[in-house]
Amino acid sequence: MTGAMLRGLRNPFRSATRGVVVVSLLALVIGLLALMIQATLASRERIAAMDQRVRTLIELREAGAFGTGGFGGDHPVGEALGFNLDTLAKALRIPHARHLARVDEYVYHPDVDASRRNAYAMVIGLHPGAALRAIGEVDYENARIIAGRSLGPADAQARVAVVGRLYARQRLGIGEPSAAALGDRELVLNGQPFQVIGIYTTQNDFGDNHVFIPIEAFRATYRPGDKLSKIFVTVDSVAHVEPVVADLKAIPEVDVVTTPEAVSTARTTLGSLSVASAYAAIVLFAIGAVLIVFVLMLSTRERLREIGTLKAIGASNRELVIQFLAEAVTVSGLGGLGALAVAAALARVLSRAVGLPIAFDTTMIVLILAGSIAFAALGSLYPVAKGARLSPLEAIRRE
Incomplete structure (x- = not known):
């Protein structure tokens, strides 16, 4: 043998x-x-993950707004239809609030730089730990960190930023994303320095041209008052989506958008x-x-x-x-x-x-x-x- x-x-x-x-x-x-x-x-x-996630994600926009709705929306602060922190409170008080996994408020500010080829970018204020949902992205939660780290609870009051790959390349001169390339790199927003702690990608140039910063740092830098641009509601199961949507639609100043259609391309x-x-x-x-x-x-x-x-x-x-x-x-x-x-x-x-x-x-x-x-x-x-x-x-x- x-x-x-x-x-x-x-x-x-x-x-x-x-x-x-x-x-x-x-x-x-x-x-x-x-x-x-x-x-x-x-x-x-x-x-499979996208289907499950997107089917339980609800987006709230200011009533009548199109797409991003623009910073500050269509109604000034104080009007009855203002899309602001009062709107967020109403969302949290709906009868089915026990079904909401989380509610994230976002504030946006367009950043235009005529000296750059891709002059348009978006500065997004969000709670640390919230999903990096880039405007124009097909899969709303597909922004993934490719260098450094994302925003965490310890960053709530910090001036730190996570930038898209295109933004990093065109505006910060970072060719190949890596922790070493980040170093002590900073960017300036409205005269305030922010340390860049991470780079994300959505595999899409438009989605990769944003800056995410903690929402409190955003409010201190851009002073939007209590105004919001969007609210994202995550429901804990598909079975609870319809009743939550019905209750959210009762809030007069919001348009309720569910997102299954938005990910059809992805x-x-x-x-x-x-x-x-x-x-x-x-x-x-x-x-x-x-x-x-x-x-x-x-x-x-x-x-x-x-x-x-x-x-x-x-x-x-x-x-x-x-x-x-x-x-x-x-x-x-x-x-x-x-x-x-x-x-x-x-x-x-x-x-x-x-x-x-x-x-x-x-x-x-x-x-x-x-x-x-x-x-x-x-x-x-x-x-x-x-x-x-x-x-x-x-x-x-x-x-």
Whole structure:
């Protein structure tokens, strides 16, 4: 048995050039296969999370406002229809308030800089810990930190800011977002210095051209009084959305906007990515299976006389099976090791390209291991079946 296993371990390298080429190709196929499967899983998880989150998110705008509504809305502070902290209090007092997971008030201020190519930006005041919802973003909570950190409870009274990737590049001169690039970088808003503590991205230039600061720092800097631009209400479950919406609509100074329609583009894009990744994974699996089956088929045909001789001197089918399995496992195992390097090198690149969390982690390693085992099993089928049926006399005649 040991001799059969050793022969199987040596066989892939009887032709060194072919062995290296096969292992290299298999490493590329397995690595890409694992990446495509993880991209498929990540996109489906993102769609599911988006559906659940968006279906329970309600946006309140000043009555008659369009889009962002502009800073300060359409009614001055003090009028009956003013969209302000009184509106927030009304939202918190509705009968179904026990169903509200959280209510976040936001204040916006347009920032225009004629010296820059993309002159328009938005300064957004929000409570630290609230979602970074960038104006114009399709998925309202898809702004993710790519350098530094987001606003936290300790920042409630601090002059700190989280900026979009486009804003960081065009206005702060930060080309590649990183904690080191942030350093002690500051920006000035309405004459007040703010330390930049993080950079986010929405994978969209318009959404990446904003500045998020704590709402109290915003009020101290821009002095909007008690005026608000938007209020976001998060309901604890889909079942409670309709009664909460009905109660919010009873507030005269607000327009109530639910957001499932707003994410249709993002859902379509992610759905297409999921389907494309799944098809790519199927194609790559087929390529890998054909590759290893063809190589071991060729190897078996080349060694028909050897197989016949082994059987003639008493080698059992069991020994031949062990030899073929060892050969298939060796080729696939080396391909899997190479796939680890391929996946480690490409995971971050693919993650940035598709905007999904595709990391070289335990899941990736498990996928690569599973791919290697699958290819080893597939590759051993032909030589095992062929060797078991082959008689010594037939092998000599074919040779």
